[in-house]
Amino acid sequence: MPDPTLNSYLMLSAVLFAIGTAGIFLRRNLITILLSIEIMLNAVNLTFVAVDRYLGATDGQIIVFFVMTVAAAEAAVGLALVIALFRHKATLSPDAFTTLKW
Amino acid sequence: MPSPETLAQLGVIGFTFFMLLNSAAVLVYMERKVAAFVQQRYGPYLVGPRGLLQPLADIIKLMFKEELRPKAADPLLFYAAPILSAIAAFAAFSVVPFGADTDFFGLLDRKIPLAPADVNVGLLVIFAVTSMGVYGIVLAGWSSNSKYSLLGGLRSSAQMISYEISYGLSFATVIMLAGSLSLGDIVDQQAGTWFGFLPKWYLFLQPVGFLIFLIAGVAETNRAPFDFPEAEQELVAGYHTEYSSMSFALFFLAEYVNMVTVSAVATDLFLGGWHGPWLPEYLGWIWFLAKVGFLLFFYIWMRWTLPRYRYDQLMEFGWKWLLPIAVINLLVTAFAVAWWGF
Amino acid sequence: MDAMLFWVLATIAVTASLLVIAQRNPMYSVLLLIVSFAALSGLYVLLQAPFVAVIQIIIYAGAIMVLFLFVVMLLNIPTEEPTLERRWATGAGPRRFGAVLSAVLAAELYWAISSIQKTDLPAGVPETTVKDIGVRLFSEYSFAFELTSVLILVAMVGSIIIARKEPPRDHA
Numbered sequence: 056m057p058d059p060t061l062n063s064y065l066m067l068s069a070v071l072f073a074i075g076t077a078g079i080f081l082r083r084n085l086i087t088i089l090l091s092i093e094i095m096l097n098a099v100n101l102t103f104v105a106v107d108r109y110l111g112a113t114d115g116q117i118i119v120f121f122v123m124t125v126a127a128a129e130a131a132v133g134l135a136l137v138i139a140l141f142r143h144k145a146t147l148s149p150d151a152f153t154t155l156k157w
Numbered sequence: 158m159p160s161p162e163t164l165a166q167l168g169v170i171g172f173t174f175f176m177l178l179n180s181a182a183v184l185v186y187m188e189r190k191v192a193a194f195v196q197q198r199y200g201p202y203l204v205g206p207r208g209l210l211q212p213l214a215d216i217i218k219l220m221f222k223e224e225l226r227p228k229a230a231d232p233l234l235f236y237a238a239p240i241l242s243a244i245a246a247f248a249a250f251s252v253v254p255f256g257a258d259t260d261f262f263g264l265l266d267r268k269i270p271l272a273p274a275d276v277n278v279g280l281l282v283i284f285a286v287t288s289m290g291v292y293g294i295v296l297a298g299w300s301s302n303s304k305y306s307l308l309g310g311l312r313s314s315a316q317m318i319s320y321e322i323s324y325g326l327s328f329a330t331v332i333m334l335a336g337s338l339s340l341g342d343i344v345d346q347q348a349g350t351w352f353g354f355l356p357k358w359y360l361f362l363q364p365v366g367f368l369i370f371l372i373a374g375v376a377e378t379n380r381a382p383f384d385f386p387e388a389e390q391e392l393v394a395g396y397h398t399e400y401s402s403m404s405f406a407l408f409f410l411a412e413y414v415n416m417v418t419v420s421a422v423a424t425d426l427f428l429g430g431w432h433g434p435w436l437p438e439y440l441g442w443i444w445f446l447a448k449v450g451f452l453l454f455f456y457i458w459m460r461w462t463l464p465r466y467r468y469d470q471l472m473e474f475g476w477k478w479l480l481p482i483a484v485i486n487l488l489v490t491a492f493a494v495a496w497w498g499f
Numbered sequence: 500m501d502a503m504l505f506w507v508l509a510t511i512a513v514t515a516s517l518l519v520i521a522q523r524n525p526m527y528s529v530l531l532l533i534v535s536f537a538a539l540s541g542l543y544v545l546l547q548a549p550f551v552a553v554i555q556i557i558i559y560a561g562a563i564m565v566l567f568l569f570v571v572m573l574l575n576i577p578t579e580e581p582t583l584e585r586r587w588a589t590g591a592g593p594r595r596f597g598a599v600l601s602a603v604l605a606a607e608l609y610w611a612i613s614s615i616q617k618t619d620l621p622a623g624v625p626e627t628t629v630k631d632i633g634v635r636l637f638s639e640y641s642f643a644f645e646l647t648s649v650l651i652l653v654a655m656v657g658s659i660i661i662a663r664k665e666p667p668r669d670h671a
Binding site for chain 3: 059062069074077081090100111113116117120137138142147
């Protein structure tokens, strides 16, 4: 079994990113859309750390630290929005919110 | 054929696992006896000499009980929850060293740490695995599909994540003093004495930190006086209402092993681990056991002495008192380390 | 040994992520995503980045996912309902188009990555200690660090305000 190269890590990251994108297009549930966004952010994190390992630097890992923090903030605000929307219309399908009326 | 060091390490891992299981049994007995003496009665004394075989009887009883599951409960999550709790409890102990590095009296070529694994980021691993322990409780509460369980599960997990922050801040101060995240290094920094008699434990440098760690640890393990979520008088039995037989035993086991982990980590961080007077280095684990035993006794003593906090009092205490004190403690320690070079 | 671990963890991560987007029950989706994060954490350890691996578990699996789980439990979200009447956005056609777009993205990325020559990871790289990261974080990246603390404060205050119930209106 061949050792993993930088290409294999980048490939894995690309596959995860594509899965996240597919999730955003295909799912009609706000929570799952947020989860797909988290998958994409994780794929990006993996890219950063893999290239970091290749270059022997630590900048990538620090960027990952910031990406995680921003993802946490974004998840918190996103979920607050989901709660507010659900409280208003009792559904989690994004199609219920297509008109700009509240 | 793997090297003798690898085999010895595997042996240490197996031994630790075995001893954790035994410690849960010992704790069952200790809890009932201490509770009995606090309440001026005898406690178990029929089964075996002085009731020492009582835990065995308890385990056999639990094994023979019927395994019930409510019809509307989600089967996968219902059975996965106690397993998850137990896994997190055992995994947290995997980076805690309980003795000095040893080469088993020359049988091995080099010394191995007496811990299942002594990684460089050990303290963070404990924190990470403790955060994962929340899931067992949340899933138990949710999957039982019963209102007592759901409320108990939600309250319990909210309590655990609130006290995690103070928990983390209190050991951030120890990290600053020791300059390392590895528990083995932290214990080694606490060897020796000042003025010949005062041991160099971080307890004396960080008394506030030790208190915060213990309080947060008790809240993390859902023990009294912070055990509102599983209090019998309030919520039937909280998140493990619907569980019986071995699933319940797994929750029980997870709670006791969590207690042992918190005590062991407190011993390593603040009480000098396995260092102590009068005993040679390779018998240091006796001191470790004594210190952990004392902390466990303290845990049990607290449960049967103090009244329970109400849930809102508990949350207010965690956020409005413990967290600011932990932050101030961190700032003061940071100043002390930066200016006086501790 | 390393190679086998990589393939095992990569398979777990990809399968779990696929199941996340394929599952109907949102509770299972969240739990499967936690599994995926744990696999990624293992991959970070393989990449000699133990600090990132541990904070992945602490932040993502231990905090963000607990938040998701609480929201799923408290809102008692039912398993996904069938599509609503607005066929132009949710019908089979547009969804298939979305799936095709994602497949196109995957194909493009595959082409881009396979045109890089095969680069091996240098062997014998020591694992990045927390000290290295700490030193760089607080010297070169200190401004970004302070900004993230402001960001987290803003996010906390914002999410509390957005999610709270309407305060009772004052009676004039």
